Amino acid sequence: METETGPISGRLRQNFNFRSYLVSLLFLFIAGGCGHKTTKPLPEGEFLYVKTSPVVQSTAAVPVFSAGVIMPEDEINLSFKTPGIIEEIRVIEGEKVKKDQFLASLNLSEIRSQVQIAENAWLKATRDHERALKLFADSAVTLEQLQNSVTAVNMAKANLDIARFNLEKSVIRAPDDGIILKRLSKENELVAAGYPVLIFGVMKKSWKITATLSDRDFVRISPGDSAIVMPDAWPGTELPGAVFEVSEVPGRLTGTYDVRIKFSDRGHRLAAGFMAGIKIIPAAGEHVTLVPAGAVVDADSLSGYVFCPDEASVARKIKVEISGLEGEMVALRNFPPGISEVISEGAAYLRDGGKVKVIK
Structure with missing residues (x-):
């Protein structure tokens, strides 16, 4: 629904993009998991000591992140x-x-x-x-x-x-x-x-904010799902809310879907036009594979790569689809079957086909 957002929605889509927002979070997690700067891969013939971690199959309600502009609930x-x-x-x-x-x-x-x-x-x-x-x-x-x-x-x-x-x-x-x-x-x-x-916006204690989501995230959201609104003006503040409206028609220019969230100010002074981060927790969980953040390298948009050691101690680079963050783990969709562990320490130094020695 583009009419509600109007010019403010245009500014929102210029300044905030869900994909870049999530990639930034992943970068911080991955950098923290590695603990050092990425260097050039080792020359051929040499091996690298690495550590592995088991992959965890789980059903999790992976949060969806976005950002938006706070507006009065009633316009x-x-x-x-x-x-x-x-x-x-x-x-x-x-x-x-x-x-x-x-x-x-x-x-x-x-x-x-x-x-x-x-x-x-x-x-x-x-x-x-x-x-x-x-x-x-x-x-x-x-x-x-x-x-x-x-x-x-x-x-x-x-x-x-x-x-x-x-x-x-x-x-x-x-x-x-x-x-x-x-x-x-x-x-x-x-x-x-x-x-x-x-x-005209009615000034009450209830407010709304619109999250713009891609189709892959939109299908996970339903009215009634819980959400958290994090106003930039109040760092560290989390205001609980809920999804009350889900647009079934994408924006003509962006191709994204609008999801509207209603929340209360909880005594915090808010004003129309405040920017805020949004975290939506789907009520229905999805099957995901959890790996440590340090195992994911070369994250680009909502995809990245992990390395898995084979029986010959050779690291194989596998492309993965990122669903989101689950604590200090990265949730992956459609993870290839038959893989029980990934390289969690040293992955940033590897290349596809590089030799490794696993430290137990």
Whole structure:
């Protein structure tokens, strides 16, 4: 759903990318697991002492990481009931407002004239009905004529109510305490009825954030899955939340899917536009293979490589598909069967086909 995110979503997609975010995390884990800088592989014919670790088959709810922009949970498009020329807009983007505060107005000259016309029509219909009553008492008019006068009064009153309602809705007032998220129009512009003039965010303790996910991560997420929001403005703070909406249609430009998360501020001061990291924990686990972070080398996007020693003490380089991080382990999808251990120390120095000696 691109409409909700709007220009802010564009900035989000420029500054945050799930794949690069995850690769950065993997780099930190892998660097820590190796404990030294990568050097050139040993010359052919020489061997390297290495240590191995067993691979662990597991069913785990591997978290999905993303980032987004914090916004109020409720957003309202404020507009005028009737078309007209905007006379005044008294608020700016980011301004906090109180309930019933005046926000904007059309030029009311034409609309007030319509109210005056409707009032005059109602007064005339009322006078005609009063005369019809007197004439009916003198048998000067028929019952049908009297009933028609009643109908005319009712129709005139209904038209007056419509005109007064249109006049009232030609002024925009804040529906609740909140913040002006966006101004979509300017003064002296001619706007159509119902065209959004202001985007209003209701200021409550509940907030929402949108994670943009690739298709491979999207299929793992369902409404109700738990999530953690980590605002950049509050380092170390984790605000629990839950997925409440999952878009089934990808963005036209990005091809990613929007997943919306609702959470509470828990007493922390938040504002619309705050950036935050997102961690979503799928309720349904998936089968993964866990290996130490130091075993994964040459991580690129969501893939990398591991080395496995064969019976001839030769290291074989195998490409693996990275699912995510599980503590200090890397979770791999679709790991080749028949492999029971990987080289966890010394992998950064190896090349495919290099000779190794395993230290027990």
